[in-house]
Amino acid sequence: AQKITQTQPGMFVQEKEAVTLDCTYDTSDQSYGLFWYKQPSSGEMIFLIYQGSYDEQNATEGRYSLNFQKARKSANLVISASQLGDSAMYFCAMRAPYSGGGADGLTFGKGTHLIIQP
Amino acid sequence: DAGVTQSPTHLIKTRGQQVTLRCSPKSGHDTVSWYQQALGQGPQFIFQYYEEEERQRGNFPDRFSGHQFPNYSSELNVNALLLGDSALYLCASGEAGGVWYEQFFGPGTRLTVL
Numbered sequence: 001a002q003k004i005t006q007t008q009p010g011m012f013v014q015e016k017e018a019v020t021l022d023c024t025y026d027t028s029d030q031s032y033g034l035f036w037y038k039q040p041s042s043g044e045m046i047f048l049i050y051q052g053s054y055d056e057q058n059a060t061e062g063r064y065s066l067n068f069q070k071a072r073k074s075a076n077l078v079i080s081a082s083q084l085g086d087s088a089m090y091f092c093a094m095r096a097p098y099s100g101g102g103a104d105g106l107t108f109g110k111g112t113h114l115i116i117q118p
Numbered sequence: 119d120a121g122v123t124q125s126p127t128h129l130i131k132t133r134g135q136q137v138t139l140r141c142s143p144k145s146g147h148d149t150v151s152w153y154q155q156a157l158g159q160g161p162q163f164i165f166q167y168y169e170e171e172e173r174q175r176g177n178f179p180d181r182f183s184g185h186q187f188p189n190y191s192s193e194l195n196v197n198a199l200l201l202g203d204s205a206l207y208l209c210a211s212g213e214a215g216g217v218w219y220e221q222f223f224g225p226g227t228r229l230t231v232l
Contacts, residue, residue, distance in 0.1 A: 004160075033218075033219040035219075037223075042225075043206055043225065043226045043228070044223065044224075044225050044226065045161070045208060045210075045223035045226075046223075047221075047222070047223075050219055052219070091160050091161070093160075095219070095221075097218045097219075098173075098174070098214075098218070100168070100173065100214070101168075101214035101215055101218070102149045102166075102168065102212055102213070102214035102215075102218055103212065103218045103219060103221070104166075104174060105151050105153075105163030105165075105166055105174055105176060106151075106153070106161070106163060106210075106221070107163065108160030108161050108162070109160050110159060110160050111159075111160050
């Protein structure tokens with residue numbers, strides 16, 4: 001079974017500062033993917049970044065980067081130069097590839113509510 | 119190119135009733151997954167459909183059932199509604215033969231059970 005732990009229920013950060021959202025995971029799968037999603041108050045789930053378990057380089061997407069430490073089973077999201085529009089819920093998730101093609105369902109953490117202050 | 123669409127946007131039901139939620143996947147996608155997100159929680163995986171069959175299921179009772187049609191669209195049915203079924207229901211689509219980690223979410227259906 002897979003498990004995602006996000007230990008920060010909420011965070012307040014000053015605009016333009018960098019922020020790190022913590023995520024640890026547990027799985028017995030050798031091949032898996034780690035994801036971060038942003039969910040604004042509107043409810044839509046917006047994909048931010050993906051890291052494969054065999055990827056040696058940390059994933060980056062614009063202002064988002066994923067600090068992947070496989071031995072520690074952690075996949076922290078780093079947002080550089082935070083903006084007011086970054087205020088939202090952030091979810092860490094994981095899934096494994098499915099033997100028949102495609103992938104398993106995502107396992108999500110409980111999320112971190114990030115508030116960017118001007 | 120339309121993304122994942124869901125209907126209705128909002129729904130209010132009473133305990134004991136039945137509800138059907140609908141999802142159309144992104145063009146080119148053939149798998150559909152459903153998630154339940156209770157207030158203040160992360161989404162929980164309900165089940166996944168591929169080739170019109172349920173191929174994986176999370177820890178949800180049989181009151182939750184689904185269907186996938188030949189055009190890959192899907193329905194989620196919940197029978198004998200409980201107050202605890204009030205949640206945002208998210209649909210996500212992917213491509214079984216494509217990049218396995220890609221999955222696109224719809225805007226969700228917010229169900230309120232009174």
